[in-house]
Amino acid sequence: MELLIEGLKQAFSMLETGDMQLIEITLLTLRVSLSAIIFSTIVGIPLGVALGLSSFRGRRFLLSLINIGMGLPPVVAGLWITMLLWRNGPLGSFSLLYSPFAIVLAQILVSLPIVIGLTSSAFQQIDKKLLLQIKALGASKVQTVFLLMKETKIAIMAAVMAGFGRVIAEVGAAMMVGGNILGETRILTTSIVMEVSKGNFDVALALSFILMGLAFAITFLLTILQQRKQLQ
Numbered sequence: 001m002e003l004l005i006e007g008l009k010q011a012f013s014m015l016e017t018g019d020m021q022l023i024e025i026t027l028l029t030l031r032v033s034l035s036a037i038i039f040s041t042i043v044g045i046p047l048g049v050a051l052g053l054s055s056f057r058g059r060r061f062l063l064s065l066i067n068i069g070m071g072l073p074p075v076v077a078g079l080w081i082t083m084l085l086w087r088n089g090p091l092g093s094f095s096l097l098y099s100p101f102a103i104v105l106a107q108i109l110v111s112l113p114i115v116i117g118l119t120s121s122a123f124q125q126i127d128k129k130l131l132l133q134i135k136a137l138g139a140s141k142v143q144t145v146f147l148l149m150k151e152t153k154i155a156i157m158a159a160v161m162a163g164f165g166r167v168i169a170e171v172g173a174a175m176m177v178g179g180n181i182l183g184e185t186r187i188l189t190t191s192i193v194m195e196v197s198k199g200n201f202d203v204a205l206a207l208s209f210i211l212m213g214l215a216f217a218i219t220f221l222l223t224i225l226q227q228r229k230q231l232q
Contacts, residue, residue, distance in 0.1 A: 033167045036167045039112075045115060052123025066120065069117070111164070188210065
């Protein structure tokens with residue numbers, strides 16, 4: 001308990017003094033995590049909608065791959081991105097390994113299947129009678145999708161929050177493709193791992209409290225958006 005209290009004090013102290021290194025690490029954490037989840041949302045929701053509403057040969061197999069991807073170990077994602085960006089890899093000439101961009105790619109790889117899979121599940125559970133009713137009213141395909149997205153808004157936002165929770169807490173892939181370089185690729189999760197390895201448990205706890213506060217604040221804002229209709 002003493003260590004927890006000390007870690008909390010350390011977190012307040014770092015915030016109060018405006019530790020520039022902490023600010024830099026926190027801003028980079030926000031930048032890469034938000035970039036990853038925004039991309040996963042923009043790409044994942046339409047793909048999830050398409051998979052949930054359409055019917056074609058190979059759909060079940062594709063859904064199986066998406067569901068498997070939802071449990072993809074971050075270190076595996078990190079390994080694949082490393083092989084892709086390594087100097088002898090397909091994109092090696094761009095020198096993107098050990099950069100924030102590489103971390104974003106790894107985080108997209110672990111969050112995109114979550115957004116697609118949960119969105120698809122939400123649309124698969126839509127009552128067929130509702131679909132028939134919308135079609136009977138003469139709605140176009142675009143109007144139908146828009147109306148169904150309004151109906152499944154809570155589930156879609158839950159998919160986004162689940163994806164964000166995965167990227168904000170990700171450490172294995174970020175360490176592998178980013179290298180935890182101070183001033184370039186060090187984020188809160190990799191900083192915590194480093195401080196623990198050095199035996200600085202008070203600093204690690206302080207960083208963990210800051211990370212949890214950051215995750216809570218963003219998830220709280222997403223929850224407000226999710227529940228906006230119910231709160232009115």
